[in-house]
Structure formats: C-alpha cells, structure tokens
Amino acid sequence: MNNGGGFLQGQIIKAVSGFYYVATVQGEIFQTRGRGILRQKKLAPLVGDYVEFSAANQTDGALEEILPRKNQMIRPTVANVDLGVVVMSARKPNFSLNLLDRFLVHLEFFKISALLFVTKLDLVEDIDQDEFLTVQKDYQKIGYPVILSNKNELEKYFPHQLTVFMGQSGAGKSTLLNELAPDLTLATGEISESLGRGRHTTRHVELHPLFNGLIADTPGFSSLDFPDEMTPEVLPYLFPEIGETSAGCKFRQCSHTNEPGCAVKEAVLHHEILNSRYENYQQFLKEIKEKKPQYKKGV
Known part of the structure; x- marks a missing residue:
C-alpha cells in the first residue's frame, strides 16, 4: 500500500540478521534494512510492526518509519498482538x-x-x-x-x-x-x-x-521475569477477579495481604477466588517487591 507520500506500507513478518521482511496488503514481501534515522531515534523494528518503507525492488528496501504500536511484548518480542x-x-x-x-x-x-x-x-x-x-x-x-x-x-x-x-x-x-x-x-x-x-x-x-x-x-521457556513497569500497585488488576473484587476493600491502596477489611481475602475464604490464584498473586507480589530496579545509563 502506498501512503501517498512516496512510501509503501506493510507489516514486518520476519526479522533475521538485520533484514526485515515486510508484507504488503497485496501479499508482496520486501526485504528491507532499517534506516540510520531509526537508530538515531533508538527505535528497534519488531516483528508485527506496521511500517513505512521505500524499495527499488523486492530485495532492496529501507524502513523509513515505524507506525504507532498498540502493544509490544518483551518475550517474545512481537508488536501489535491481539x-x-x-x-x-x-x-x-x-x-x-x-x-x-x-x-x-x-x-x-x-x-x-x-x-x-x-x-x-x-x-x-x-x-x-x-x-x-x-x-x-x-x-x-x-x-x-x-x-x-x-x-x-x-x-x-x-x-x-x-x-x-x-x-x-x-x-x-x-x-x-x-x-x-x-x-x-x-x-x-x-x-x-x-x-x-x-x-x-x-x-x-x-x-x-x-x-x-x-x-x-515463539521460543519456549520455563520461566518469566516480570517487566520493571509491572509494579505492586498494578499487579492486582492483572488478576481480573482480584481487581474487580478489590473495589470492596476497606482501604483504597489495599495490597490484599495483611490489611483488615480486605474484600479479596474474604472472597478467597468463601471460594469466590481460587486459592491457587491468590497464592500465586502473593508470590508474584513478593517477587516484584524484591526485584532490583534496572537503571539505564545516562539516566
């Protein structure tokens, strides 16, 4: 697809050894490399990205711009997943x-x-x-x-x-x-x-x-590290039933561990929330709290 500004548009379907293979709506596949401007902006193309690119032919193309992502997974590194x-x-x-x-x-x-x-x-x-x-x-x-x-x-x-x-x-x-x-x-x-x-x-x-x-x-693996952005405050809402039940807690910032008047603990007692899910929530919360922050150079 041409965006009217001279560039083509498509989606990255594979990335190997610095080459990005982009599929257009018409079903054509172009082999491309990333422009230096993307590196200057510290933008790394990912499989799943929608992109704008230029191409002299199907084996000699260049990525010009990465279009906005709706999401980006860390492991596996895929963008725009449904x-x-x-x-x-x-x-x-x-x-x-x-x-x-x-x-x-x-x-x-x-x-x-x-x-x-x-x-x-x-x-x-x-x-x-x-x-x-x-x-x-x-x-x-x-x-x-x-x-x-x-x-x-x-x-x-x-x-x-x-x-x-x-x-x-x-x-x-x-x-x-x-x-x-x-x-x-x-x-x-x-x-x-x-x-x-x-x-x-x-x-x-x-x-x-x-x-x-x-x-x-995607590659299989037996363990997953939690992203730095996954904070103790965010975690309860990643268990939908815990996040929904937490509206009934006495304290607004309830961690659902030791606080009195916790609706989540009450729901666990009444088997409205799975005990295994609550135990895993507690374990994940402990791991996130103990996780050392990753400091970026120059920050």
Whole structure:
C-alpha cells in the first residue's frame, strides 16, 4: 500500500540478521534494512510492526518509519498482538498453575486477550482427567477460554488477528501448529528425559498466515521475569477477579495481604477466588517487591 507520500506500507513478518521482511496488503514481501534515522531515534523494528518503507525492488528496501504500536511484548518480542495462546502440557512437562498464571499476568499487562490450550491429555490417566475439567471450568469462569486438546476449536479465534503461541518448552506448540497448518513444517524437538523439558527448536519469531489471520511461533521457556513497569500497585488488576473484587476493600491502596477489611481475602475464604490464584498473586507480589530496579545509563 502506498501512503501517498512516496512510501509503501506493510507489516514486518520476519526479522533475521538485520533484514526485515515486510508484507504488503497485496501479499508482496520486501526485504528491507532499517534506516540510520531509526537508530538515531533508538527505535528497534519488531516483528508485527506496521511500517513505512521505500524499495527499488523486492530485495532492496529501507524502513523509513515505524507506525504507532498498540502493544509490544518483551518475550517474545512481537508488536501489535491481539491474542496469546498459552500452550501448557498435561504431562511431560507437568502442568503448572503457577506458570500458567505468569503467562496470563503478562498478557493482561500488555492488554492482549488470552486463551489456554492444554496438550498431551492422552498421557493422563482417566482418574486424573477431572483435574483438567476443573481447570477448564475455573478459568473460563474468570473469562479465559480453555481448550482441552481439541485443535479444531482454535480455528475460530484466528481470523483478522495476530496470534502468538507461547508456553512451556516441550509443551508441543510447534507440533500443534504443524497439525493446524502442515505447510508450516516448523521445527520440533524431543523432550529431554533428564531435564523433563524440550529443546528450544524455534530460533526466531516469524508470522505465518493461517485461517485469515497471522500466527507466530515463539521460543519456549520455563520461566518469566516480570517487566520493571509491572509494579505492586498494578499487579492486582492483572488478576481480573482480584481487581474487580478489590473495589470492596476497606482501604483504597489495599495490597490484599495483611490489611483488615480486605474484600479479596474474604472472597478467597468463601471460594469466590481460587486459592491457587491468590497464592500465586502473593508470590508474584513478593517477587516484584524484591526485584532490583534496572537503571539505564545516562539516566
């Protein structure tokens, strides 16, 4: 698309070794490099960015400007994300409510809709299936869609959205995407028996067209650090049910830990808020308070 000022417009779908691959609305892909002016402004192009660029041909282009982002994830580094699919395995590696809530808190922080997809339910004994039906019921009550291994249910969420797949290493993200779209042929890795987790087989972020939307496969990881901007005051509102309930607290700046008249603690006692969610909130709050600030040079 031409913006009328001589530049073309498109979206970065891949970034490798200093080259940015930009797709236009017409479906053409241009290989570009960033202009020096972007470095002077300390602007780093990200996969998902909408950009203006100039190009003599499809292999010799230059990024001129990065258009405003609606959001920007830190890990993975993707911009303008609409939906985050958190892929968690039932077994090998074992399902973790703590890790799930970490992913959900991050998505809430970046104002990205979230969905939970559980893989490897075939490894769960029949007697333990109820555990995941309970997770499904509990998290859907909070407002998060939960899909238990049925990949066909995912398709309706993709159209007209940029979707990021994230989750545990070895949970089967790339395998799931390959089943959804065999043409992607994304690299998959076996689970390390000694470590109980998968090798990182996804090396860079790339957007792929799928079901009238774009999806990104991203490196798997087993832990998440909280951004410096995620403060103790912000955290309660990243748990939607805690943020909503906090309106009934006696004190306006209630941390929902030791204060009297705390509506959140009362809701936990009455099983209106999951005890596991409240325990994870307390743990995350402690981690954020103990986190050392990262000072930037020259500031």
